[in-house]
Every structure is written in C-alpha cells, then in structure tokens.
Amino acid sequence: MTVAQRERAALVASLREAGPDAPTLCEGWTARDLAAHLVVRERRLDAAAGILLPFLAGYTERVQNQVATSTEWDDLVDKIASGPPLYSPMKPLDAVANVAEMFIHDEDIRRARPDWTPRPLDDSTVSALRGPVAMMSRLTLRKAPGRVVLRTPQGDTLATAGRRGNAGQLIVTGEPGELLLFVAGRDAAQVTFDGPPDLVDQVKKSRGGL
Template sequence: MSIARRERAALVDTMRAVGPDAPTLCEGWDTRDLAAHLVVRERRLDAAPGILVPKLAGYTARVQQQVRASTDWAELLHQVAAGPPLYSPFILLDPLVNVAEMFIHHEDVRRAGPAWEPRVLDEQTTASLARQVSSFARMTLSKAPAAVSLTNPAGKVLATAGKGAPVTVTGDPGELLLFAAGREPARVTFDGDAEAVAAVRASRRGL
C-alpha cells in the first residue's frame, strides 16, 4: 500500500472515530466539511479547479455545500476511503500529490482536539513527506517576507523560499509541511533575526 493510501486510511479512521461534527484546523470547517472537500476535489471535475482558482471558488463552495448536505456521513467516508475514481486525474497522481494532502488533513483533524502529540512515523513515511516539502514550499512560501530555509533536525535543508533576512525553520518533515500549510500547531523552531522571524510567523501561508 502506498504512503498516500495509508495516510488516507488513517484519516478516514480518525474522522470515523471523532464523528461528523468534530472541529478541524481548516477555519470554519468541521469533519463533514473536510470530507465533502475531499470528495469534491477527487470526484467533481467541474468544481475541483475552484480549490486553487479564486475566480471559481464560489462555484466550488456551492458544490461542496451541496455534497455536504446531500450525502450521509457513512457515504462521505466511503467515498473518501475509496480514493479517486477511474475518471479522475488523481487516479494516476495519487502517490505523488496525495501524500501531503492526506497527511495534512489527517493532522487537521487530530490537532483540532484538546490533547494531541505528533505521531511517530516510520522511515518510509518520513522520507516520503520529506520529498514533498520542496514542491509544497514553492507554492506556499514564495512570497515569504524573509529568506526561509526549511531544515530537518539533522541540519539538511529541504526547501528554501522567499526573500529578505535569513530565517531557518527546523522540524521533522511532516511538521515542516504543516508549517508551510499555515497550520499553527506545527512543532517547529525558528532561528534568525527576531523581527524577520515574527514576520514569517505572521505571514499568510498555505494554498
């Protein structure tokens, strides 16, 4: 089973455990909203572009709300667990683009609760997440107000982005992905000029 499929299964298990009304780190979304988002992303080719294209976001939001309201919880989870259908471009891209997607959204559910700790990930998962950091940072940190280096605990730079005073963000690959995605509970540390660090921490990140 691919890393993406394993993270998908873990996400579905966690959503099933907490139920459809649990909070997430996605502002304004509960777990039912998040499940509807994933279904639209992979199964509604007419609406999925609005996830990334602001001019189409209104239509996507309406379709997502319709899916949320018209599909019962068990069926939403079934569709998320099943993964991309044969007509979806994600059927081929799943091992590449869904590692970060499923990991981040799994943590969106886990870390919205009152008590959580980072999961202990195996070497294969950690290596897979590390490979995602560079491409993800290029999308989310290109306008960072400092020259940001994302570095693992061993000192290896996994990605650089932004311009200005140097700021080093250190953490495990999964935590660096969460930081780049704008998730505040990411377990990372910062090194650099205090003003530059504050600007990076306050900057908008994510897609």
Template sequence: MSVAQSERAGLVTTMRGVGPDHPTLCGEWTTRDLAAHLVIRERRIDAAPGILIPKLAGYTERVQNQVAAENDWNVLLDQIASGPPTLSPFKLLDPLINVGEMFIHHEDVRRAASGWEPRDLDDATTAAIARQVPLMGRMTMSKTPFSVVLRTPEGKTLANFGRGPSVTVTGEPAELLLFVSGRDQVRVTFSGDDDAVRAVREGRAGL
C-alpha cells in the first residue's frame, strides 16, 4: 500500500468515526463538505478545475453543494475509499499527487477537535511528506517578501526560498507541510524578526 493509499484509508476511517457534521480546518466546511470536495476532485472533471482557478470556483461550489446534499454519507466515503476511477487522470498519479492531499485533509479532520496530538508517522510516510514541503511552500508562500527557511528539528533544510530578511520555520515535515498549506493548528517554532515572522504567518496563500 502506498503512502497516499494509507492516508486515504486513514482519512476515511477518521471521517466515519466522527460523522458528517464534524468541523474541519477548511473554514466552514463540515466533514460532509470535505468529502464532497474530494469526490468532485477525482470524479467530476467538469467541476474540478474550479478548485484552483478562481474564475471557475462558483460552478465548483455549486456542484460540491449538490454532491454533498444528494449523496448518502456512506456513499461519499465509499467513493473516496475506492480511489480515483479507472479513467481519471488521478489514477496513475495517485502515489505522487495525493500524498499531500490525503494527509492534509486527514489532519483537517483530526485537528479540528480539541486535544489533538500529532500522529507518530513511519519513516516512509515522513519521507513522502517531506518531499511535498518544497513544492507546497512555493505554491503558497511565493509572494512573501522574505527569505523563508523550512527546517526540521535535526537541522535539515527542506526548503529555502525568497529574498530579504530571513525567517526560519522549524518543525517535523508533517508540521511544516500543514503550516505552508495555511493551517495554524501546527507544532512549529519561528526564528527571525517579529514583523517578518508575522508577515510570513499571515502571508500564506493556503490550500
């Protein structure tokens, strides 16, 4: 089982456990809304582009609301659990592009509840997540007017981009991935000028 498949299975198990009305870290979305998002991302090619393209977001939102309202909760979860359909472009790319997606949304459900703690991840999962950090960081923090260093507690630099005063964000790869994706429920520390740190924290585009 790939890391993406393992995280997908864990996400579905967690969602089944909390039910369709549980909050998430995705704004006002409940777990039902999040499930609908994941379904249209892999199964509605007509609506998926609006996830990333603002001009198409209105149509995507309407389709997502429809999918959430018209499908039984267990049907939505079964569709997520089964993975991308055979003809979906996500099918072959699943091990590459769904590691971050499934991990982040798994934590979106877990960390929306009080008392959450980071999971103990195996080496393969940690390594796969670490590979996602540089790309995600550049996608969400490219406009930050500072030099941002993303570093593990052991001192390994996972990403270093931007110019100007330097801000170092230190945390485990999973925490760094969640941070650059716009989540605040993370265990990271910051080193740098206070104003620069504030700008980096507030300047994430979020996904």
C-alpha cells in the first residue's frame, strides 16, 4: 500500500467517524462538502479544472453542490474510498498527486474538533510530505510580502518562497506535515515563527488557500 493509499484510508475513516454535518477547517464546508469536493476532483473531469482555475470556479461550485446534495453520504465516502476511477487523470498519478491532498483533508476534519491531538506519522509518510511543501509553497506563498523560509526542527530547509524586499524574512519551523498544512492556509498547523510579528500576520493573510 502506498503512502497516498494509507492517507486515503485514514481520511475515509475520519469521514465515517465524523459524519456528514461535521465542521472542517475549510471555511464554510461541512464534511459532506469536503467529500463532494474530492469526488468532483477525481470523477468529474468537466468540473475539476475549476478547483485551480478561478474563471471556472463558479461552475465547479455548482457541480460540487449538486453532488453534495444528490448523493447519499455513504455513497460519497465509498467513492472516495475506492480511489480515482480508470478514466481519471488522477489514477496513474495517485501515488504522487494524492499524498498531500488526502493528508490535508484528513487533518481538516480531525483538527476541526476541539479535542484533537496530533496524529503520529511513520517515517515513510513524513518523507512523502516533504516534497509537496516546496511545490505548494510556490503557489500559496508567491504573494507573501517577505521572504519565507520553511524549515524542519532538525534544520533542513524544505522551501523558500515569497518576495524579496524590505519586509524582512520569516522562518517557519515545523515537521513536514505541519509545514504543508501551514502553506495550505491552515492556522491549526503546529509551527513556530522567527521573524517580525507584523510579517507573521501579513504572510498568513497573503496565503492562497488550497
């Protein structure tokens, strides 16, 4: 079983435990909305592009709402559990493209609960989450007003992003999974900051959430 498949199984377990009306870290989304998003991403090729392309976002939102309201909860979760279908571009890319997606959305459900605790990750999962930090930070931190350095507690720099200039530098330190959640716009990420407090706030506000 790949890391992506294990993270998918963890996400499915969290969805089943939480139920369709549970809150998530995705503003305005319940667990049902999040599940519909994943189904559209992997199974509705006509609408999936709007997840990344703003000019198609309205159509994607309409399709997602239709999927959420017209599909039984158990059927939604079963579709996620079965993985991308053969016709989906995600099928051959699952082991690479879905590690971050499944991890982030599992934490979106888990960390929306007031009593959540960190989930222990094995070495292979931690290693698999390192690469997406660099890739995603280029998208979400490109408008950051200063230089942002993403670093592990062991001192490994996973990525640098943002704009060079007079705003200064912000060092964000955390385990790879926590850094990934931070660059994806989740304030529940367990990271620490070394830099001007006003720059911390500006960087948080400038993130493009995923």
